Amino acid sequence: MPEEGKILDIARISFLNMIKEMMTLGGVAAAKGGLIRNALACAEKIKEVDYPDFDAFIEAIRNATNPITMIEGKAEHTGDGIFGLPACPFAPAISNYTEVFGSLPDGFAEFTEEFNKPGPATSRYRIGEGAGVSPFCAVHQPLRSAIGDRITIGGKQVRIYQLGCKSGAGKKGFADRLIEEAGVDRSVVDAVLDNHMCCYCVKLE
Amino acid sequence: MTDMPEVGESMSVKKKKILVVDDEEDMIWTLRNCLNHEALNADILTASSGEEALGIMEDTPVNLVLTDIRMSGMSGLDLMLEIRERWPSTSVIVMTAFPSPEYKSEVMRLGGLHYIEKPFDIVELRQVVSEAVNDDRSFAGTVVGVSLSDIVQVNCLSQATAALEVTASDRSGTIYFEKGRIVHAESGGETGVEAFYRIMELDGGKISSKKVAKPPEKSIDLPCEALIIEAARRRDESGSGQDEGFNIEALDAEDPFPALSRADDGGDEQNAEDSGGGEAPPSGKTTAQEDEMDGNLRDILGEFTTIPGVNTACLVGRDxxxxxSIATVNVDTEMIGAIASSGFGASESMGRQLGKGNMAMTMIEYEQGPVIFSPVGDEAFLVIVADRDSNLGMIRLKIKKHAQEIMESAAI
Structure with missing residues (x-):
């Protein structure tokens, strides 16, 4: 039996290549900004929702009716408003790309470094600053935070803090400033990342 | 080879030639852009010093010279006098950085001698230049109607070495300047300070400035400001007419264009101290420090929007x-920032591809006016949106003046 041909998911492949093109044409910072703004534009399409209490919010995550689960699947609440996401929503794209081309496009490390730099966007959306492990975090994290900005619990505004993330190779990234700001112990984030790919916490204003 | 026509002769059918003289590169840049206008239909020549200007004029007939007063080397006033002697048919417009309102351009064009106050309105300047360049009357060199105090100030501030002859119906006198200091005066049989005050009491008359290598003697050793103030006081006491619009206090109070007027006296350092732009703040800024920096940043951005024609000033992260941002018109500054980032990033990428290094201050011209981009440090850039006929040189000067402060304020 001849080996079956590898199939490209063109949407995923082109997205990864697009990031590379954006970096080449406009520079890493502009590419980062472009991805973040793309995520924010997506979040604006999400309908605003209010949950009567935190339990209802968690229940909506468990049964995948929470807007956040729409973009990343079901996260696990590990206590004190801290959540762990078992799988990175971009993992299939990475797998598909590397399966076909062997490795990710050049420059992704540079992009990730740029994403982790403090700036207006990281501050406003409480993302990056060490919690980025790939360019996809520049889409995922602001998207989740911006969706969180459209959620209230008992009338109080939800604020999502990205605390850490783990790459496919197992390397953990921690947003130490945000961990401190959220009042979470770094060891807790570390422990969550042992069993999950992404760690964030939910606070109420 | 065709001979160049003499100025004032057959050049009326040819393009006029305007020579801009200023040792500020930005001002030359501004004036060249401003005057390179179809309505003027003139060739714009430039020189960065009086000496260079004379060299150009020896080879090329020039209709109009637009010169700054304060320049290293030959002052604008000396240049004007030299031109008057050697090319009397060439008009001269002198630019000053005096903040006093009496230097408004509509009263500058008196007797063929023009003063343009910096900062100037581009449209007005173009109008004055247009009138001057299309006026073939020769430059008389005698000023009628401009206050004597103004002329004395011009000589002082321009570091002039000259003799100012003042002739009224009943009296005359001469004030001698050496490198901007009033060193001698003669009037009737008097000399020294009293002669100076007597001359300054004159109302109206004719003023003629002559270039002198050296004053005949030195009989005055007081600062110009003190002499002018005392002269004004005496005029007040004697009840004689005041120099209309002359305001010594205004000179001390506020300088709307310090980058220019303090160019020779360490003004930049002073400005940096005044605005807290000296040492870079430590990386771990306190909230109070951040608030102060934010305040400074808003003040600086606000300064840009006070330039006529500038309607938006944004500080944008590279992302x-x-x-x-500050905008005086209804624009989506968030969107401007996002789009500008793409454009700026693309331009930088092109520069890298071409081996041209990092991007410098640049401008994109649209039908309705320019947009100026300027990197500030590695993390941000300024976007200044202006209307047509904005004072681009002033924008550039302000960017240069505040670059360090903006960079520090932008540091997260």
Whole structure:
């Protein structure tokens, strides 16, 4: 039996290549900004929702009716408003790309470094600053935070803090400033990342 | 080879030639852009010193010279006098950085001698230049109607070495300047300070400035400001007419264009101290420090929008997110930041591809006016949106003046 041909998911492949093109044409910072703004534009399409209490919010995550689960699947609440996401929503794209081309496009490390730099966007959306492990975090994290900005619990505004993330190779990234700001112990984030790919916490204003 | 026509002769059918003289590169840049206008239909020549200007004029007939007063080397006033002697048919417009309102351009064009106050309105300047360049009357060199105090100030501030002859119906006198200091005066049989005050009491008359290598003697050793103030006081006491619009206090109070008027006296350092732009703040800024920096940043951005024609000033992170912005018109500054980031990033990428290094201050011209981009440090850039006929040189000067402060304010 001849080996079956590898199939490209063109949407995923082109997205990864697009990031590379954006970096080449406009520079890493502009590419980062472009991805973040793309995520924010997506979040604006999400309908605003209010949950009567935190339990209802968690229940909506468990049964995948929470807007956040729409973009990343079901996260696990590990206590004190801290959540762990078992799988990175971009993992299939990475797998598909590397399966076909062997490795990710050049420059992704540079992009990730740029994403982790403090700036207006990281501050406003409480993302990056060490919690980025790939360019996809520049889409995922602001998207989740911006969706969180459209959620209230008992009338109080939800604020999502990205605390850490783990790459496919197992390397953990921690947003130490945000961990401190959220009042979470770094060891807790570390422990969550042992069993999950992404760690964030939910606070109420 | 065709001979160049003499100025004032057959050049009326040819393009006029305007020579801009200023040792500020930005001002030359501004004036060249401003005057390179179809309505003027003139060739714009430039020189960065009086000496260079004379060299150009020896080879090329020039209709109009637009010169700054304060320049290293030959002053604008000396240049004007030299031109008057050697090319009497060439008009001269002198630019000053005096903040006093009496230097408004509509009263500058008196007797063929023009003063343009910096900062100037581009449209007005173009109008004055247009009138001057299309006026073939020769430059008389005698000023009628401009206050004597103004002329004395011009000589002082321009570091002039000259003799100012003042002739009224009943009296005359001469004030001698050496490198901007009033060193001698003669009037009737008097000399020294009293002669100076007597001359300054004159109302109206004719003023003629002559270039002198050296004053005949030195009989005055007081600062110009003190002499002018005392002269004004005496005029007040004697009840004689005041120099209309002359305001010594205004000179001390506020300088709307310090980058220019303090160019020779360490003004930049002073400005940096005044605005807290000296040492870079430590990386771990306190909230109070951040608030102060934010305040400074808003003040600086606000300064840009006080330039006539500038309607928007944005400080944008390289990723396109706004650090701060001020707009006097209804624009989506967030979107401007995002789009500008793409454009700026693309331009930088092109520069890298071409081996041209980092991007410098640049401008994109649209039908309705320019947009100026300027990197500030590695993390941000300024976007200044202006209307047509904005004072681009002033924008550039302000960017240069505040670059360090903006960079520090932009540091997260």
């Amino acid at each position: 396109g997110f706004l650090l701060d």
